[in-house]
Amino acid sequence: MKNSELPYAVSIQIIKEKHNQIKEIMKKIGIECWLIYARETEVNNEPVLPFIVGNDIVWDAMFIFIAKNQDFKKIAIVGNFDVTTEEKKGIWDEIYGYKEGVSSDAKATLAKYNPNKIALNYSLSDVSADGLSHGLFLKLENMLEYYKEKFVSAEKIIQFLRNVKSETELALIKKACEVTEEINRSVTSNLRPNRTEIDIQNEFHDTMANIGVIESWQKQSCPAVDAGPEKEFGHVGPTTGVTKKGHTLHNDFGIKWQRYSSDLQRMWFFGTKEEVPEELRHAFETVKGAIRKASQTIKPGMKGFEVDKIARDHVISRGYEEYAHGLGHQVGRATHDGGVLLAPLWERYGESPKGTIVKNNIFTLELYVKTKNYGWVSLEEMIVITDDGCKFIVPPIEDFIYVM
Amino acid sequence: MKNSELPYAVSIQIIKEKHNQIKEIMKKIGIECWLIYARETEVNNEPVLPFIVGNDIVWDAMFIFIAKNQDFKKIAIVGNFDVTTEEKKGIWDEIYGYKEGVSSDAKATLAKYNPNKIALNYSLSDVSADGLSHGLFLKLENMLEYYKEKFVSAEKIIQFLRNVKSETELALIKKACEVTEEINRSVTSNLRPNRTEIDIQNEFHDTMANIGVIESWQKQSCPAVDAGPEKEFGHVGPTTGVTKKGHTLHNDFGIKWQRYSSDLQRMWFFGTKEEVPEELRHAFETVKGAIRKASQTIKPGMKGFEVDKIARDHVISRGYEEYAHGLGHQVGRATHDGGVLLAPLWERYGESPKGTIVKNNIFTLELYVKTKNYGWVSLEEMIVITDDGCKFIVPPIEDFIYVM
Numbered sequence: 001m002k003n004s005e006l007p008y009a010v011s012i013q014i015i016k017e018k019h020n021q022i023k024e025i026m027k028k029i030g031i032e033c034w035l036i037y038a039r040e041t042e043v044n045n046e047p048v049l050p051f052i053v054g055n056d057i058v059w060d061a062m063f064i065f066i067a068k069n070q071d072f073k074k075i076a077i078v079g080n081f082d083v084t085t086e087e088k089k090g091i092w093d094e095i096y097g098y099k100e101g102v103s104s105d106a107k108a109t110l111a112k113y114n115p116n117k118i119a120l121n122y123s124l125s126d127v128s129a130d131g132l133s134h135g136l137f138l139k140l141e142n143m144l145e146y147y148k149e150k151f152v153s154a155e156k157i158i159q160f161l162r163n164v165k166s167e168t169e170l171a172l173i174k175k176a177c178e179v180t181e182e183i184n185r186s187v188t189s190n191l192r193p194n195r196t197e198i199d200i201q202n203e204f205h206d207t208m209a210n211i212g213v214i215e216s217w218q219k220q221s222c223p224a225v226d227a228g229p230e231k232e233f234g235h236v237g238p239t240t241g242v243t244k245k246g247h248t249l250h251n252d253f254g255i256k257w258q259r260y261s262s263d264l265q266r267m268w269f270f271g272t273k274e275e276v277p278e279e280l281r282h283a284f285e286t287v288k289g290a291i292r293k294a295s296q297t298i299k300p301g302m303k304g305f306e307v308d309k310i311a312r313d314h315v316i317s318r319g320y321e322e323y324a325h326g327l328g329h330q331v332g333r334a335t336h337d338g339g340v341l342l343a344p345l346w347e348r349y350g351e352s353p354k355g356t357i358v359k360n361n362i363f364t365l366e367l368y369v370k371t372k373n374y375g376w377v378s379l380e381e382m383i384v385i386t387d388d389g390c391k392f393i394v395p396p397i398e399d400f401i402y403v404m
Numbered sequence: 405m406k407n408s409e410l411p412y413a414v415s416i417q418i419i420k421e422k423h424n425q426i427k428e429i430m431k432k433i434g435i436e437c438w439l440i441y442a443r444e445t446e447v448n449n450e451p452v453l454p455f456i457v458g459n460d461i462v463w464d465a466m467f468i469f470i471a472k473n474q475d476f477k478k479i480a481i482v483g484n485f486d487v488t489t490e491e492k493k494g495i496w497d498e499i500y501g502y503k504e505g506v507s508s509d510a511k512a513t514l515a516k517y518n519p520n521k522i523a524l525n526y527s528l529s530d531v532s533a534d535g536l537s538h539g540l541f542l543k544l545e546n547m548l549e550y551y552k553e554k555f556v557s558a559e560k561i562i563q564f565l566r567n568v569k570s571e572t573e574l575a576l577i578k579k580a581c582e583v584t585e586e587i588n589r590s591v592t593s594n595l596r597p598n599r600t601e602i603d604i605q606n607e608f609h610d611t612m613a614n615i616g617v618i619e620s621w622q623k624q625s626c627p628a629v630d631a632g633p634e635k636e637f638g639h640v641g642p643t644t645g646v647t648k649k650g651h652t653l654h655n656d657f658g659i660k661w662q663r664y665s666s667d668l669q670r671m672w673f674f675g676t677k678e679e680v681p682e683e684l685r686h687a688f689e690t691v692k693g694a695i696r697k698a699s700q701t702i703k704p705g706m707k708g709f710e711v712d713k714i715a716r717d718h719v720i721s722r723g724y725e726e727y728a729h730g731l732g733h734q735v736g737r738a739t740h741d742g743g744v745l746l747a748p749l750w751e752r753y754g755e756s757p758k759g760t761i762v763k764n765n766i767f768t769l770e771l772y773v774k775t776k777n778y779g780w781v782s783l784e785e786m787i788v789i790t791d792d793g794c795k796f797i798v799p800p801i802e803d804f805i806y807v808m
Contacts, residue, residue, distance in 0.1 A: 040742070044532070055622055060752050084640050085640060102752070120538075122539040122542070129539075133526065133534040133536065134536045135526040135527045135529075137541075138528055218446075220412070334447045336444050347504045347505030348502075
């Protein structure tokens with residue numbers, strides 16, 4: 001879909017912004033070489049390539065950044081057929097095309113600069129910094145045996161690159177959120193009791209097609225559409241369950257605008273504000289309240305798990321079971337954009353909740369509580385971190401959306 | 405685009421066919437456990453998941469196949485929210501949902517079966533068998549320390565799974581090729597001198613949109629459109645160069661039909677058959693001849709590099725410089741589908757050209773030669789390996805397509 005594609009000129013603009021960020025972070029943390037090694041990225045992607053190269057690559061390729069003394073060099077080693085593509089972009093200081101393999105140009109580059117460390121894309125906790133496959137790691141160990149003691153994780157470089165959004169990126173994500181809300185409003189105007197989840201999801205997909213955008217995660221569960229008290233939320237597809245008077249409807253929905261993502265949850269109530277049962281009202285205010293509390297506290301310098309705890313404690317203090325996931329993830333090119341998570345210190349989150357929040361991170365704030373008689377209540381907002389706090393990217397939901 | 409999406413029922417059908425293939429190959433090569441470990445596959449994909457699971461996964465997940473004695477067990481360990489999704493498919497013998505992490509269920513499963521070997525998804529040469537990231541490998545080494553001497557590469561399992569096409573897959577790839585030729589015919593009817601490459605590529609994209617299919621690789625170079633003698637072929641985008649009487653036009657084009665790919669190259673000549681210059685005719689017959697020779701020789705049991713050599717020797721014997729790439733790659737879910745390659749023994753192809761060709765592999769046969777005065781001549785066909793040879797998936801090109 002046209003509006004979900006990233007125009008070439010915008011892609012190159014973002015890459016230039018990101019290359020400047022690479023220089024800044026490498027100097028700051030004192031790593032003199034960052035080496036990205038990838039192949040056939042249509043089959044096995046390298047999540048960092050869209051930010052530094054901007055297209056898939058076919059043959060083995062290396063992209064090397066050198067930040068040594070006053071030098072900052074950007075070097076591409078690519079198959080001979082890909083040289084012209086790289087030249088056209090105007091983003092590299094040196095481009096080498098090979099016929100037989102990357103190794104001789106790679107060794108020559110490292111011999112020339114003899115860097116103190118060589119950062120590679122592996123990370124135990126951060127999927128977006130873990131693009132180097134184990135097979136390619138083994139190839140590198142053979143190829144660059146002389147340097148292998150210098151290998152370190154590039155996760156600090158990648159987290160900075162990916163999670164500190166540039167001006168262009170901030171604008172695209174805001175637009176993605178605005179379009180998401182526009183689609184929510186459009187679908188709202190046709191909501192009524194006795195429509196199936198499947199039917200409602202189809203209307204979302206048709207509306208998206210008219211606007212020319214694709215879903216932010218797999219179509220089957222984007223939007224997730226959950227009607228009534230019996231439905232278990234999560235990434236289950238829509239069913240033949242129907243909307244009813246006195247029941248809620250929930251969605252979890254995002255779109256891609258020029259490849260950048262949104263991720264929001266909204267809730268509808270079939271009836272008037274006065275008809276909302278006390279138990280449901282209490283649950284709604286709890287979820288909304290937890291999100292507000294977290295948004296009022298979060299600021300640069302905090303750790304991810306500290307923010308999760310604010311919302312989690314609030315939910316528990318209001319008498320609910322705690323939500324079985326993290327409070328928030330970063331959003332960007334991917335819906336789940338890696339880096340620091342707002343999450344508890346559980347095994348499955350690894351080191352990610354221990355990371356530090358910085359300016360221009362974009363997070364979701366999302367959680368659910370379960371009621372006895374009215375099903376789940378779940379909301380999700382998106383915020384951008386500012387100098388001393390955060391702001392919502394689009395206005396947060398204040399109440400159910402009422403459908404008569 | 406509707407027709408490029410894989411319907412859920414077809415996806416489950418293919419997964420069932422593939423699960424049967426897993427049983428067959430594990431028994432055959434004597435590996436008792438295959439363990440797939442993945443996370444956040446929207447950010448960092450695991451190329452084998454579409455064949456064994458069928459959707460992206462968010463949280464750490466393990467999929468374990470046990471083939472021991474008479475047992476064959478298929479086990480999924482997934483985040484608690486993903487249990488229902490897996491249950492619905494009806495493809496697993498055991499499903500475990502976790503809240504905090506995969507490790508305890510993983511250890512319990514391995515303790516129960518105590519397999520002789522544990523195959524993991526890493527490979528130096530085959531990108532499609534190299535989906536395990538280095539970070540996840542390090543996590544596995546910690547988590548399963550007691551078993552780490554048993555880790556072996558799963559590349560033989562994955563190559564069998566991915567490269568031996570099932571009945572459903574063969575039918576989808578054939579359809580993708582037929583639709584590609586249908587689009588080529590449709591665009592041919594509007595070709596004339598003095599149209600730009602950009603304009604022609606746009607017509608391809610519009611025609612695809614009408615049929616409801618997307619391109620098989622990145623849109624910018626799918627189709628590659630190359631007009632006239634000055635254009636350097638390869639993965640360069642279209643330019644403002646125009647078609648002219650007496651010149652050729654070349655494309656390299658594929659589409660996705662229900663996620664399965666095609667990849668074909670065709671050539672047009674602006675003029676009559678009689679007007680084709682001798683030099684160009686000689687080049688065309690050389691390329692076509694090399695493809696025919698390879699197709700007449702290839703059969704199960706041959707090595708990839710042996711087939712490449714047939715075409716390469718033919719080109720050289722006719723007085724041309726050899727093509728700077730391999731003769732053919734496998735095609736399937738991905739355009740470049742991994743596994744055995746028909747390629748020379750060059751560094752960049754690793755071990756892949758040494759693999760053995762088997763029945764129901766699908767390969768491209770593609771090569772170019774350069775002429776002095778009329779630019780490049782390049783063609784590409786697709787073949788499926790049969791019991792004792794191969795057959796073309798759609799009729800191969802016999803001559804230029806003539807445009808008056």
